Amino acid sequence: MVTVNLGMLHYILDHVYGAFMHRTKMSPPFFSRGWGGTKLELLERLISQLFPEVEGQNWPPNLIQPIWRTVWETKSACLREGVFRTPCDEQLLGALPPESHNARVAFLVPKLVPPPKMACVVHLAGTGDHTFERRLRLGGPLLKENIATMVLESPFYGQRRPMLQRGAKLLCVSDLLLLGRATIEEARSLLHWLDTEARFGKMGVCGLSMGGVHAAMVGSLHPTPVATLPFLSPHSAVVAFCEGILKHGTAWEALREDLAVKEAVMTLEEVRERMRNVLSLTDVTRFPIPKNPNAVIFVAATDDGYIPKHSVLELQKAWPGSEVRWVTGGHVSSFLLHNGEFRKAIVDGLDRLEWKESLL
Template sequence: MVVGNIGGAHHWLDHLYGAIMHRTRFAPQFFSGGWGADKLELLEQMSRELIAEGFAQVALQHWPPPAIDPIWRTLWETRRARLQEGIFATPCEEMLKQVLPLESQTARVRLLSPRNVPSHEASCVVHLAGTGDHGFDRRMRLGAPLLKKNIATMVLESPYYGKRRPPLQRGARLLCVTDLLLLGRTTIEEARSLLYWLETVEGYKKLGICGLSMGGVHAAMVGSLHRTPVAILPFLTPHCAAVAFCEGILRYGTAWEVLMRDELLDSSMTREQVFERFRTVLSLTDVTQFPPPEHPKPVIFVAATDDGYVPDYSVLKLQAAWPGSEVRWVRGGHVSSFILHNKTFQKAIQDGLDRLP
């Protein structure tokens, strides 16, 4: 049940942050380069084929995921912990590599693990990035306290972010709508390969996949497609990216006027037509189209009661599509919950791993 609407101040904070970030010239808008129509047809065609074949069937046909061979270097180590950074070539299919920026084709990860505990006696959670989460530090701060529970943290830097960002992109503001689809598709393939590597090469017996906001959408997709039991931990997550951009505060930071007059589509559109087209394209990110996990008990959503980016109904729609999963509510908005409720997120991670068969 949703906690009563007593967190108006938190909702107000989301809108204040949104006003500063999205309604001013403080940062460029999302998709100021338009739809990216030269790539859109290819991505839609590939996604339609996936939907037609069925995600569950595709996952079976493409199991195991492509093998990766990360090259590691140790950043630091103590008697109790070790932090390593690794790089590997993105394992996504060749057709996607042809349209993926060169900078995004080399994946970067960091792995924080306990030193005195063999991997088969420890757990590991892969953390995926939310919108604007460049680098590793934010997610490392979330996972680091779990070391005392023998839970290792692996953080994947998203394509289009950090050192994987193409030179013309400013900050997290993706230039084209197709960049969002490419970011998601590449992240999912890399995370699937990382989970399989942790299981088969490193020997971890319990694994989790975690993410906040956009990262939670990707985490849910990855967990759905994984063929062995895995804890799935989406935090502050909508059921579909279209919700955040069309209904949440991100709609104020989207270059709707550019999308209306994008000449690559050979015609201009009204705002209503752009909204409808945008929803149709981003319906490819709808997690409810993915198969529910065979083991739903280790699936724990954490949602905020006054989230200005993710409406309540979207979280409940995702839970309804995955019967047996759990939703935990925290009092706050999207921004304040990220700041104030790390202990709740950490408890969900621990509980999800404990529920694995």
């Protein structure tokens, strides 16, 4: 009788899914148009300015004024969608495609208590999450805990996707850095709006996979304690594109040819090393420790084919006081089956924060 290791099945499922999504010719690979030229140089400079963050630097962020419309409303809850001009500065705005200049959010709020006695969590998008629905389903059951959900549509995704981009396959390496930098600015502005305009008593930020990396960055840079909840996420994009499954969906030859225009002919290994250097800018261990690391809870999968265990543990080590919770499964299966554990982490992270002094 042959016994099958369940963990291995989860790991294999990740690779089968990855092969279907990233090795077939159903869509072009990531970065089929190369590095991004001068945009990449701009983004490398702007991102390096994020850390180490000087106390008070870049705070408060630019004010946003969302224009809201009600999608549906009951006696106990309300779902609204809002649009606002991205708060990115002129340099970032000039680099963003025109389709990404206006940001969209969905805002699911319980109505039975006033905002100062409620919490709200900003949910950031993982790779390929173009709509609000997935994250609204994650946050919906938290209404009974008096926790509101705000879902940000990422630049380059959904209605903000550039005309020439197919699906989630970004055209240039610079687009990945630009997506992240703009997401950080928008999420920080949303947290500031929730604090100063909506007057929520507690706040948090979460995300799955790539969204978890961005959530960790936002929580790191926020000047006051927020619950920081990265789910199924690495400490750096290097892990995903240079070590994990996404390396099979990357246009390495196009990247090599793009470099060869300026430099001598390079080997693919030299191109991969260049990618590692560029994506080291996304290494969250280089960011400041969040103001309340006890309110940082990572949820990671035991048999993740995309995110190795060592990557999760590197960030926990860099942020003493943070917690890692393990769920049984791979990247895909955990994403589908463990929403209950993600919700519990959200609740527990918020419970580790103090209410605003004005409420005491």
